[in-house]
Amino acid sequence: MTLKIEVREISTENKEWHELVHSSRQNILFVDQRFLNIWTTKGTSNHLMLLGCYDESGCLVGGQAIIHRKFMGLRIQGSFNISYRCTPILAGHIRENSPEQYEILSALARVTRKKFPYLKVEFHPNLTDTRAYLNNGWHAEPQYAHTWDLRNVDNILQNMHRKKRSYVRKALETYEFNVERDKKIIDEFLRLYTETMAKFSWCPNENWSESFHHKANWLLDEKLLLPCTCRAKTGELISVALVILSPENRTAYGWLIGYDHAYASYEIPASLQYYSATILAANFDVLDLGDGPNANLFAYKDSLGTASHPFWVLTTKDTKKWIKVLDFLRDTRQSLQKLFRQRIHAFDS
């Protein structure tokens, strides 16, 4: 018998969402109401669309949270540096790859397609069946998360490539590694991160920085952020790695890393990530370092001895074209802003 599903927008205050998330096998911090609220307030122009899937008896059996912005009357999905963004979640009693799961995912695939001009959905790794999306005209392609198993933390160093292992060992002797929870570290991180991202021709603007402070401070207050630092013996800060903690599924997620480029880049990030793994091992099973979106990052993460775990990325048709257009508009705006600032500066001097 086919399950009839109705998809409705629901409020973030809805208690049912909380219950759904907690019963779900996709229970991760990134779908928690508090997390979603923080990610869509203060300093951001982000909005949250929370979709609930109700069965015929009115039970909430699935849902999806989509953070987006509004641009020229359209809802546009942003990239948020969080793992498994927009993953559908299913109530705990929905069996894996069952016809019920198919109907819920089909309903979400249909409804979200109508609400957004394009959309990119990253499935939680335990959602392995993409047929519902494929049959609704979406495209499915796997990406691969690089993870360390923290239950065997002693093996991590052994599994690294020989050279990487020797760099890490050397760095552990040469530098000081610590967890620093003082909020000042967020400012320090931002300084280093700006330097790191300059390599990719990107500079955080005022809005981004304000929003980042808000999120990072909230995560710190909630003890959901592990800021690991690497300092020279003289006390000079070299690198900060921010790890988001998801106690729900005993998984920690490598979020952002910034470092001083005056120091050797091949030893610092790997050492800091290894250090964070040793700290996390007491309370977490997995450290997820994210995907390797290009051959260089794949090579780097593979050399750390991580395991590759596939997860599905579902996209609507023409997503690449939309992203190209929006990137072009963003770049044009940034160039104009830069030009404008230069003119003002020239005028002042």
Next chain:
Amino acid sequence: MLAETDPHIKGILPLVCVGKNEEFLAAIITPYHFASHGLRVDSPFGYSTPLFSKVLNEGGSQHMYTAHSIHADLLRSLSEHISDIRLHNAPDIWDVRAYSFLDWQIDTIHTHEILRTENNWEKIDQDLQTIIQQGEEKYSLHADVNKTWDDLFVKRTNHIHPIVLRKRLDWMRQTGTGRLFTLTDSNNLLVACTLAILSQPDGRAYLWGTTFPKAGSESNALPVLLWQTCINLLRDFQRVDLGTSPNIGVSQVKDKLGAKLLPTFITKFNKHNKEAPTPVSVNE
């Protein structure tokens, strides 16, 4: 066999990747034909897939970059020789980063696999067990040669020319690498059929071209056809690949049979339509 049975196939391109000590690392063998813009690979018969040395899989899901690099080299070499390529990768190829980073188009299609276990029957959904039991009283499975059934099968498989498929069926029977399983009703009329491609090297049988000449018979006949065929094949093979289907109803019957859902990837490359790589976007 592929080249001998299809006059459009003009040759076979074998590419092998070996290590410094001449040890085998990976290979791909593709039949090609001539197209307007050059050579083309597009084999719709079974998987067309790279092969990797077991040594490369020893790390499991760790230390995969070496295998990735070899895979990428193989694909680069293939795309130097052939301008238009379509591969259907076997389910074993779950890491498609080599295609992705080289800007090949990747499409996903699911197959199902049944393993030989002690309790295959118990894994079947209870409702489906009833359908199979009732169906077994109505239908009979055959693996013997019947010209009428062969004709019906080749005519209904519309993505390969009937003459080509007929030759392939004959060749596989002669070499013991293929068997056509047919399900008939009490009047000995063909209700459903499937071609099992028998692969001794990997101990697997692959079902291909499952079809229902009698309209409306899918829901009752399909479970019987698949279950009976599997029982037959699992005597000699460890695994049976039930094949892909765009029909979700058919696909869900395979779920209910207790088969494992597996993604497979159809990967395409066209030298002439190749788009420039999309730059990595760093923003929020």
